[in-house]
Amino acid sequence: MRIGPLIGFSLVTGGLLWIGARGAAPLPALGPLLDPANGVLAMSRTTELPRTWSGQVPGLSAPATVTYDDRGVPHVKAATIEDAYRAVGFVVARDRLFQMELQFRASAGRLAELSPRALPLDTLARTIGLPWGAERRFAALPKDSPAMRALEAYADGVNAYVAQMPKAALPVEYRLLGRTPMRWEAKHAFYFLARMNQTLSFALPELNVLKAQLLVGREAAEALYAPVASIQEPIQPNGQKAPRFDLPPMPDPGAPDPGAMGETKVVAMALSAFGAMAEGDETRRQASNNWAISARRTRDGHAILAGDPHLDLSLPSIWYEVQLTVPGRLDTYGFTFAGTPGVVLGFNRDVAWSATNTGADVVDFYRETVDDAKHPTKYQVDGQWRPIETHAETYRGPRDVVLLEDTLRFTHRGPLRKLGAQWVSMRWTALDTTHAAASLSSFQAADTAKSVAMLMETTADYPGPAQNFVMADREGNIGIRSTGLYPIRPAEGSGLVVRDGSTSASDWTGYWAPKDYPQSVNPPQGYLASANQQPIDPKGGSRYLGADWPPPWRAIRINQRLRADSAWTPAAVARMQVDSASARADFLVPYFLDAAARLRAAGRETPQIARAAKLLAEWRRAYVPSDKRAILFEFSMERLNQLLWDELERPDSQAALRPRRPTGLALARLLQQPNSKWWDDRHTPALETRDDILARALALGLEDVQKAFGKDSSSDDWRWGHASPIRLNHLLAIPAFSVDSVQARSGPETIAPRSAGGTHSASERLIVELGPTVRAWTTYPGGQSGNPFSVLYRDRIWKWANGAVDSVIFGDVPAARVRSTLTLTAGAK
Amino acid sequence: MSSFLRILLLGAAITAGTMAVGWWALPVTTFAWGLVASRTRRPVFVATLAAILGWGVLLAWDASGESFRLVASGMGNVLKINGPAFIELVLLYPALVGFASSGAAHALMRED
Numbered sequence: 001m002r003i004g005p006l007i008g009f010s011l012v013t014g015g016l017l018w019i020g021a022r023g024a025a026p027l028p029a030l031g032p033l034l035d036p037a038n039g040v041l042a043m044s045r046t047t048e049l050p051r052t053w054s055g056q057v058p059g060l061s062a063p064a065t066v067t068y069d070d071r072g073v074p075h076v077k078a079a080t081i082e083d084a085y086r087a088v089g090f091v092v093a094r095d096r097l098f099q100m101e102l103q104f105r106a107s108a109g110r111l112a113e114l115s116p117r118a119l120p121l122d123t124l125a126r127t128i129g130l131p132w133g134a135e136r137r138f139a140a141l142p143k144d145s146p147a148m149r150a151l152e153a154y155a156d157g158v159n160a161y162v163a164q165m166p167k168a169a170l171p172v173e174y175r176l177l178g179r180t181p182m183r184w185e186a187k188h189a190f191y192f193l194a195r196m197n198q199t200l201s202f203a204l205p206e207l208n209v210l211k212a213q214l215l216v217g218r219e220a221a222e223a224l225y226a227p228v229a230s231i232q233e234p235i236q237p238n239g240q241k242a243p244r245f246d247l248p249p250m251p252d253p254g255a256p257d258p259g260a261m262g263e264t265k266v267v268a269m270a271l272s273a274f275g276a277m278a279e280g281d282e283t284r285r286q287a288s289n290n291w292a293i294s295a296r297r298t299r300d301g302h303a304i305l306a307g308d309p310h311l312d313l314s315l316p317s318i319w320y321e322v323q324l325t326v327p328g329r330l331d332t333y334g335f336t337f338a339g340t341p342g343v344v345l346g347f348n349r350d351v352a353w354s355a356t357n358t359g360a361d362v363v364d365f366y367r368e369t370v371d372d373a374k375h376p377t378k379y380q381v382d383g384q385w386r387p388i389e390t391h392a393e394t395y396r397g398p399r400d401v402v403l404l405e406d407t408l409r410f411t412h413r414g415p416l417r418k419l420g421a422q423w424v425s426m427r428w429t430a431l432d433t434t435h436a437a438a439s440l441s442s443f444q445a446a447d448t449a450k451s452v453a454m455l456m457e458t459t460a461d462y463p464g465p466a467q468n469f470v471m472a473d474r475e476g477n478i479g480i481r482s483t484g485l486y487p488i489r490p491a492e493g494s495g496l497v498v499r500d501g502s503t504s505a506s507d508w509t510g511y512w513a514p515k516d517y518p519q520s521v522n523p524p525q526g527y528l529a530s531a532n533q534q535p536i537d538p539k540g541g542s543r544y545l546g547a548d549w550p551p552p553w554r555a556i557r558i559n560q561r562l563r564a565d566s567a568w569t570p571a572a573v574a575r576m577q578v579d580s581a582s583a584r585a586d587f588l589v590p591y592f593l594d595a596a597a598r599l600r601a602a603g604r605e606t607p608q609i610a611r612a613a614k615l616l617a618e619w620r621r622a623y624v625p626s627d628k629r630a631i632l633f634e635f636s637m638e639r640l641n642q643l644l645w646d647e648l649e650r651p652d653s654q655a656a657l658r659p660r661r662p663t664g665l666a667l668a669r670l671l672q673q674p675n676s677k678w679w680d681d682r683h684t685p686a687l688e689t690r691d692d693i694l695a696r697a698l699a700l701g702l703e704d705v706q707k708a709f710g711k712d713s714s715s716d717d718w719r720w721g722h723a724s725p726i727r728l729n730h731l732l733a734i735p736a737f738s739v740d741s742v743q744a745r746s747g748p749e750t751i752a753p754r755s756a757g758g759t760h761s762a763s764e765r766l767i768v769e770l771g772p773t774v775r776a777w778t779t780y781p782g783g784q785s786g787n788p789f790s791v792l793y794r795d796r797i798w799k800w801a802n803g804a805v806d807s808v809i810f811g812d813v814p815a816a817r818v819r820s821t822l823t824l825t826a827g828a829k
Numbered sequence: 830m831s832s833f834l835r836i837l838l839l840g841a842a843i844t845a846g847t848m849a850v851g852w853w854a855l856p857v858t859t860f861a862w863g864l865v866a867s868r869t870r871r872p873v874f875v876a877t878l879a880a881i882l883g884w885g886v887l888l889a890w891d892a893s894g895e896s897f898r899l900v901a902s903g904m905g906n907v908l909k910i911n912g913p914a915f916i917e918l919v920l921l922y923p924a925l926v927g928f929a930s931s932g933a934a935h936a937l938m939r940e941d
Binding site for chain 2: 002005006008009010012013016017020027030031032034035036037038039040041042043044045046047048172176734735736737788789790791
């Protein structure tokens with residue numbers, strides 16, 4: 001034995017094996033990754049769909065076939081509806097396995113098992129009750145219900161794929177994280193739905209009102225986040241032929257009531273604990289468009305439906321396109337979520353439907369009286385003590401390391417949290433078990449509906465997140481309804497207050513009846529549209545549905561265009577979906593230009609203001625990638641918001657108490673009050689007016705653009721597409737799997753939308769013409785495959801960016817367009 | 830037996846072992862080789878080349894897949910190297926493991 005070489009070789013071997021087995025941050029375990037038999041390069045042999053292949057799924061009553069077309073869309077043909085869901089589970093797992101698991105983990109509060117950095121997301125998910133609610137809702141599902149059978153069939157399909165998946169086909173994300181796929185359970189779909197509720201319905205207007213109240217008093221705070229939108233272009237037609245601008249004066253910023261300060265502050269902070277995720281106001285960013293045109297307003301006499309839900313963009317997309325056929329029972333096409341069975345948005349041979357987010361206020365808070373301020377076990381209602389439900393929570397990291405232990409508490413209303421001295425509980429429709437099954441069965445029933453009337457009926461019990469469902473059928477009918485559970489509060493009160501939890505009189509007394517939902521069928525105007533605006537014109541005396549509505553700029557533009565044409569075609573509708581002309585800019589730009597003009601007349605215009613006004617006047621008020629003036633408007637708007645809302649600033653140490661900036665509705669009201677105190681910049685000794693601030697914002701906006709993109713306003717660097725590209729981030733934010741420089745026709749609050757960061761836009765586009773032969777067109781940013789190495793991972797992005805849509809194959813796939821054929825047969829459990 | 834033949838045979842064993850049980854077959858096989866072949870000529874050199882050959886054959890199989898370039902370049906980007914460098918890594922790693930593990934075994938068996 002040679003000791004020296006033995007030690008040397010052993011140390012090197014040990015090091016190599018350590019890196020091979022455990023990795024060395026940031027490197028993953030190299031052994032399984034580099035292994036050419038089953039490692040990442042072996043994916044080369046399994047990434048693309050084989051021409052023909054087969055699989056086995058337990059429970060299949062008869063063989064099912066899946067024909068993939070050249071866009072990677074699986075066309076499933078099965079003998080029963082459950083068989084179809086088994087097949088869907090199988091094919092979605094092949095394309096989106098990691099995405100499914102990640103979405104489940106996000107809702108279950110188990111992301112930290114993949115990376116400890118995700119611990120704050122996990123604590124939030126569990127604190128607001130996502131897993132608690134998902135389990136309750138799943139438990140409320142009747143065991144023999146169609147929804148349960150669908151979920152179990154789907155899970156069978158997913159697990160069958162995982163069991164038969166070649167080692168070489170393990171998704172790359174699992175390899176990088178050193179994980180293997182978890183077993184899929186039927187209940188996981190409810191976790192996904194809980195997460196969608198968080199994204200779409202966890203709006204907390206009361207939180208912003210309370211925070212603003214601390215700074216400017218109650219009256220001004222309520223006006224900033226008002227329950228009534230001051231510009232009206234409602235979803236339920238109000239008979240008007242143009243939007244109505246009711247712009248009452250805004251109350252001046254007041255002083256906070258010192259007496260209320262203590263309690264308000266405590267409650268606001270407690271709500272912040274629940275609403276940490278809402279700080280960025282995620283729900284308010286979730287915007288979408290849809291519209292339906294009746295047969296009499298289309299060129300060919302067939303109803304047309306269009307929809308484009310706006311969500312945070314990701315690679316892979318949240319959507320997966322599929323056709324499901326069960327001869328004689330089901331023939332539907334559209335978009336499904338990876339993780340839930342059935343088509344969520346789409347069409348069948350008779351009807352089509354799409355949805356936008358309603359944004360109703362379905363979350364309320366209660367100040368609770370507890371038996372022990374530190375470790376309560378009971379809470380008081382009507383003088384009686386009720387037990388608090390407690391859950392011991394353990395948050396684990398990779399390799400089962402315990403990161404955190406906590407106790408979560410629940411009242412009959414929902415999660416209970418403490419901050420400071422105050423215990424606050426939360427009630428949220430997403431955690432209620434009312435109509436739990438309908439959150440899935442509504443879509444299952446929609447897939448087989450025959451008419452708008454049937455769709456209205458089958459979706460009536462849909463609990464949420466509340467959606468504005470637009471629909472059209474082959475008879476030329478159109479309809480729309482804002483559907484979801486809307487709480488009835490004590491004395492028909494609003495959701496903008498925190499109620500006393502010690503009395504049952506504070507509890508919700510029920511939910512609105514579906515007949516009271518905002519809705520319309522075949523209105524005289526011949527079209528229906530929604531874009532997240534306030535659903536009902538409050539002049540009709542509507543009840544409280546929510547507050548802090550977004551300005552209806554998209555709705556105004558959509559209605560403007562729909563009114564202007566009576567011979568719509570699918571091609572024209574497709575062009576309209578990527579309309580980037582801005583009603584917002586049409587409203588706001590003149591105020592900037594007029595302010596500059598008035599300063600000029602008064603001899604107070606600076607060269608920078610004059611230059612900025614000249615450049616802004618050149619803008620055609622559309623966000624096309626080649627435009628070189630849109631960026632100036634956006635930078636000026638950012639400056640305007642900073643200057644205008646200085647009253648809502650807080651020191652950084654109290655950032656949690658800073659209210660979100662009010663929407664453009666509050667700005668629109670203030671623009672009518674040139675001398676309002678809101679316009680004064682508190683950082684200067686002078687007393688500014690509206691025109692001063694507008695002109696200053698314009699000049700500063702120009703300065704910002706020049707700093708960022710150079711002084712030459714004709715430079716290509718000023719192009720909107722260059723200055724503000726769309727970004728599609730991979731689910732794990734891996735740059736190599738993300739696409740970050742997509743130039744698309746889209747702007748803030750235009751029909752073709754985008755968020756300021758470029759990560760939010762139309763997550764899919766659907767157009768359906770309901771003629772004797774149903775025709776449809778779709779696209780979404782991304783591709784069918786979740787495998788970053790597949791040609792189907794990002795193949796649709798560029799067409800999507802250019803506003804193109806693909807004609808879909810609804811029926812048998814022509815031989816020349818078949819990419820792959822999968823045959824599924826029954827297998828053992 | 831010539832070194833060339835030994836490389837071929839050991840390489841085949843590494844290929845088969847990796848396909849059957851995964852990457853651990855590589856250190857186990859080359860370590861075992863170092864033990865049993867310690868009296869042969871240049872056992873460490875043979876193990877190193879056999880490791881490259883064994884994984885190289887599998888790499889060639891991967892390269893027949895239609896997505897090979899995309900996977901290699903994609904993984905190169907993930908690790909902040911380029912595609913060819915990632916492929917080189919797939920050959921360098923077995924070379925190092927084969928060299929070190931057979932070297933350790935050889936040193937263990939060597940009588941001086």
